[in-house]
Amino acid sequence: MPDTYTESVRQPDIYPDYRDVTVPPNIAPLHFTVDETADAYVTRIIYPGGEWTTDEKDVTPGTDRWHDMLRNASGKALHVEVFVQKEGKWTRHKPFSIQVAQEEIDPYISYRLISPSYVTYKDLTINQRNLTDFEEKIMYSNMINMGVKDAHCINCHSYQNYNPARMQFHVRENLAGTVIAYDGKLTKVNLKTDSLISGGVYPAWHPTLPLIAYSVNQTGQTFHTRDLQKVEVQDMASDLILYDVERNEVIRIKGDDDELEVFPYWSPDGKYLYYASAHFERKDTSSNKDRETILRYKEIKYNLYRRKYDAERREVSAPELVFDASAIGKSATLPRISPDGRFLMFTLGEFGVFHIWHKDADLYLMDLGTGKVRPMSEINSNDVESYHSWSSNGRWVIFSSRRNDGNYTRPFIAHIDRNGKGSKPFELPQEVPDKHRNFMKSYNIPEFMHGPVEISPQTFAALIKNTQAIPAKQSN
Numbered sequence: 001m002p003d004t005y006t007e008s009v010r011q012p013d014i015y016p017d018y019r020d021v022t023v024p025p026n027i028a029p030l031h032f033t034v035d036e037t038a039d040a041y042v043t044r045i046i047y048p049g050g051e052w053t054t055d056e057k058d059v060t061p062g063t064d065r066w067h068d069m070l071r072n073a074s075g076k077a078l079h080v081e082v083f084v085q086k087e088g089k090w091t092r093h094k095p096f097s098i099q100v101a102q103e104e105i106d107p108y109i110s111y112r113l114i115s116p117s118y119v120t121y122k123d124l125t126i127n128q129r130n131l132t133d134f135e136e137k138i139m140y141s142n143m144i145n146m147g148v149k150d151a152h153c154i155n156c157h158s159y160q161n162y163n164p165a166r167m168q169f170h171v172r173e174n175l176a177g178t179v180i181a182y183d184g185k186l187t188k189v190n191l192k193t194d195s196l197i198s199g200g201v202y203p204a205w206h207p208t209l210p211l212i213a214y215s216v217n218q219t220g221q222t223f224h225t226r227d228l229q230k231v232e233v234q235d236m237a238s239d240l241i242l243y244d245v246e247r248n249e250v251i252r253i254k255g256d257d258d259e260l261e262v263f264p265y266w267s268p269d270g271k272y273l274y275y276a277s278a279h280f281e282r283k284d285t286s287s288n289k290d291r292e293t294i295l296r297y298k299e300i301k302y303n304l305y306r307r308k309y310d311a312e313r314r315e316v317s318a319p320e321l322v323f324d325a326s327a328i329g330k331s332a333t334l335p336r337i338s339p340d341g342r343f344l345m346f347t348l349g350e351f352g353v354f355h356i357w358h359k360d361a362d363l364y365l366m367d368l369g370t371g372k373v374r375p376m377s378e379i380n381s382n383d384v385e386s387y388h389s390w391s392s393n394g395r396w397v398i399f400s401s402r403r404n405d406g407n408y409t410r411p412f413i414a415h416i417d418r419n420g421k422g423s424k425p426f427e428l429p430q431e432v433p434d435k436h437r438n439f440m441k442s443y444n445i446p447e448f449m450h451g452p453v454e455i456s457p458q459t460f461a462a463l464i465k466n467t468q469a470i471p472a473k474q475s476n
Contacts, residue, residue: 001042001053002083005090012036012082012093014059015433019096022415022423024105024396025074026132029066030098030426033058033433038084046079048072058433063133073100099423101415103395107132108164108452109411110139110157112444116407121151126169128452134431139453140169144461150174157445158212160205162392164453168203168212177469181455182210182245189243190469191216193250197237204264204273209311210245213264213273222294232297233354235260236290240275242316243472251475253307253316258282260300262353265335273309273316274335274344276302276353278326298351301331304344314475323366323373331355332364334387339394343420344368347386348375356386356400356409363388363399365420379414379422389447397422398446409442 011019013035023030034041034057044053045061047069052061061069069078078098083090110128124142129135142151153172160166168180177188178200191214192199200214217238224230238260240253255261260278267274278300284292293300303325308317325332325348333355334347344366347355355361362380366373379385381403388399397416400409404427412425428443430436 001044002085002090002092005083005092008091008093010094011096012084014082015437016427016429018098018426019080020098020424021426022099022101023070023413023426024131024415025070025100025102026067026104026107027070027413028131028133028429029061029063030429031058031060031431031433034082034084036084038086039088040085042083044081044083045069046081048076060431060433067132070100075102076100101395103393103415105131105396105413106162106391106448106450108449109398109446110449110453111411111446112155112157113441114444115441121153121173122148124151124154126154126157128449129428130452134429137452138457139455140457140460144457145465146174152176155444156201156203157447158203158205159447159449161207162448162450164449164451166205167453168205170200171464175464177464177467179460179463180245181453186455186459186463188463188467188469189248190471191241191243191250193472193474195252195474196241196250197239200241200243201238202263204266206266207268207270209270212243212245213266214241214243215239215262215264215275216241217262220290220294222297229357229359231357232294232352233357234293234297234300235262235278235353236293238262240264240273242314244314244475248470248472249475250472251314260302260353262302263334265337267306267337268339268341270311271309272306274304274306274322274337276333276335276346277305277319278302278331278353300353301326301329301351302333302353304332304335304346336388336390337368338390338416339392342368343416345376345388345390345397347388356384359383359402359406361386367420376422379412379425384409387445391448392450396448398448399425400443400446401425404436408436408440409444410436411443411446 014032015035018030043059049072081095082093126139152174157169196216198216201217202215204213218236221233240261242251258281264275304323305319331351336345348364349355349358349361363376363385384402386400401412411428414425415423
């Protein structure tokens with residue numbers, strides 16, 4: 001350590017920005033780089049019972065040593081000092097802390113990695129990542145069965161109550177079907193029946209029953225030539241269905257032709273199905289209805305609803321309004337209920353349903369006990385916040401954000417206390433601190449898991465390639 005130095009009044013610039021964040025006691029090492037040109041560097045991390053130092057620009061403690069620090073600092077903090085030397089003189093930047101919570105985080109997440117392309121499915125993968133270290137594995141790649149020219153889309157990975165043995169994802173275009181894994185049984189299903197506008201799209205597993213809610217959608221995308229937000233993804237039509245995994249049976253939920261219903265999500269007790277819906281009456285009665293939807297895109301605003309579910313009768317009640325976003329000129333999507341059933345987190349934007357493309361999109365929180373709604377200003381940024389997922393203990397949330405550069409979505413994690421207050425988010429830790437500055441893919445749909453999916457990519461590939469999708473039956 002330097003013997004003599006000058007004190008700076010500002011904290012060091014580091015990337016990723018892990019200054020004054022709160023982390024789980026089982027998270028991977030928070031590797032960072034000192035974002036400042038200097039002749040020499042020293043960083044010291046002080047924790048209860050010890051300290052660790054490095055003289056490298058990249059601060060990269062080993063996994064075992066890091067977890068030893070976290071164990072000792074559980075419920076307390078790590079204190080970080082950064083020294084830089086320029087022209088023979090040392091400066092100590094203002095120290096910062098990393099708070100270590102007592103509540104652990106689920107050990108795995110999964111996500112889709114996708115290039116920022118609008119017309120091809122080249123090189124899509126669904127990956128799983130161990131959050132306690134840096135291990136990342138491909139669950140399935142669209143390039144296993146197909147070449148670039150014929151590559152199919154893969155999307156919408158989802159799990160029942162964080163259980164990696166009960167999951168689903170879709171295969172679109174070539175070799176199409178919905179892949180469902182359920183306690184060792186692996187099937188490929190065609191969820192499109194004669195009465196539906198499409199097969200299942202956005203999924204939500206019931207927390208306990210062998211049941212998946214889906215929205216069925218006719219989705220299109222249009223492009224702006226003079227707007228910073230180049231892409232607008234829209235629902236031309238959408239409805240809700242239930243799919244019984246054991247009976248291979250589709251149950252259509254009665255809806256209104258003027259309602260665009262999307263993004264279902266179950267309450268933790270399985271008694272309510274939440275979703276987003278926009279009331280959109282078309283003035284044009286001609287056959288070209290999609291053109292009117294495109295031209296009036298800013299008028300389409302989604303509210304949040306819920307329907308009660310009777311498991312014995314397999315019946316869904318009439319809609320009940322939960323949050324009227326259109327009344328304040330906004331659009332709400334992606335309702336997600338905390339595991340204790342107390343909070344509803346959602347994304348709010350000016351209009352539309354695909355908020356990943358909207359720079360005004362932010363996360364909001366509703367207290368379901370009081371009905372009070374507030375922006376999560378402690379988590380939001382000046383750019384896009386979109387898809388979000390609660391940890392199984394409700395103390396952590398992972399969400400997609402484009403706050404770094406406005407172009408690529410990265411996963412950020414924030415601690416949520418028992419009153420719904422969030423901490424400063426931190427970026428998904430990487431072994432190479434600078435990785436995300438040079439990584440030209442977006443993370444899509446980050447989802448927590450209790451453990452890894454044990455099915456190999458080759459097993460998924462064999463099912464997709466060699467098995468005809470089983471047609472689902474339509475319930476009467």
